[in-house]
Amino acid sequence: MKLRRCVVVSSALLIAALVAACAGMPGAAPDYRAIIASPDRTDADRANDARRKPEQVLAFAGVRPGMKVLDLGAGGGYSTELLARAVGPQGVVYAQNDKPAAKGQAYARLMERLQRPAMKNSVSVLRDFDDPVPPEARDLDLVTFFYIYHDTPAWDVDRAKMNRRVFEALKPGGIYLIADHAAKAGAGVSASKTLHRIEESLLRREVEAAGFRFVAEADFLRNPADPREERVFALKIPVDNFVLKFVKP
Numbered sequence: 001m002k003l004r005r006c007v008v009v010s011s012a013l014l015i016a017a018l019v020a021a022c023a024g025m026p027g028a029a030p031d032y033r034a035i036i037a038s039p040d041r042t043d044a045d046r047a048n049d050a051r052r053k054p055e056q057v058l059a060f061a062g063v064r065p066g067m068k069v070l071d072l073g074a075g076g077g078y079s080t081e082l083l084a085r086a087v088g089p090q091g092v093v094y095a096q097n098d099k100p101a102a103k104g105q106a107y108a109r110l111m112e113r114l115q116r117p118a119m120k121n122s123v124s125v126l127r128d129f130d131d132p133v134p135p136e137a138r139d140l141d142l143v144t145f146f147y148i149y150h151d152t153p154a155w156d157v158d159r160a161k162m163n164r165r166v167f168e169a170l171k172p173g174g175i176y177l178i179a180d181h182a183a184k185a186g187a188g189v190s191a192s193k194t195l196h197r198i199e200e201s202l203l204r205r206e207v208e209a210a211g212f213r214f215v216a217e218a219d220f221l222r223n224p225a226d227p228r229e230e231r232v233f234a235l236k237i238p239v240d241n242f243v244l245k246f247v248k249p
Helices: 002-022 032-036 043-052 054-061 078-087 099-103 105-113 159-169 200-209
Strands: 068-072 092-097 122-126 140-146 170-181 213-218 241-247
Touching: 032 054, 032 078, 043 054, 043 078, 054 078, 054 170, 054 213, 054 241, 068 078, 068 159, 078 092, 078 105, 078 122, 078 140, 092 099, 092 105, 099 105, 099 122, 140 159, 159 170, 159 200, 170 200, 200 213, 200 241
Parallel strands: 068 092, 068 140, 092 122, 140 170
Antiparallel strands: 170 241, 213 241
């Protein structure tokens, strides 16, 4: 009887595992270093790696095969492609840009990038930042927002609405990961247009107001030597960037 029970339990566990795999549930962490070293990545992307530190970003985000991801402000798709490689063929990445971006060079680069084999699991989305999530993107595992949140005040985006939409689209336990250029304490959004920076504490308060819980911050893109008083594109030293992780309870 005991032996039979063990066989039944083992069979049930095996079936559960197979069902989870078929459902596309996220699996174990991939080899992020191997993803970054993929020989079919472009020289331009490799040059960008030095300042973006993608291996650490992917690891901090906890990207897994099979995940459903929304990359807000995807631009030319540098981060979108890395996410697509990490989630693999069983996952999906939505690359969101707003409609005005469709007229720019970055969007043209994204369209070209989407033709590559590594991007077969990626979908371009043109939606305003006020309501950035496409209807089909539900129960997301991860939403990323890299170096664009600071622009949203200058673009008159309803950030409270934007963050609520992200919250609604994520599954419970889903992650909202934001990286951006740090402004001085007390600057709020005043440096948004001039310096392309935003005050970290203000951003955190805005995101938490949508229902998110702050869980962690990373320091691998911080630079205390940055006075945070210059335009990020003119700075001669690495920019002080914060990386914040929030979770939907």
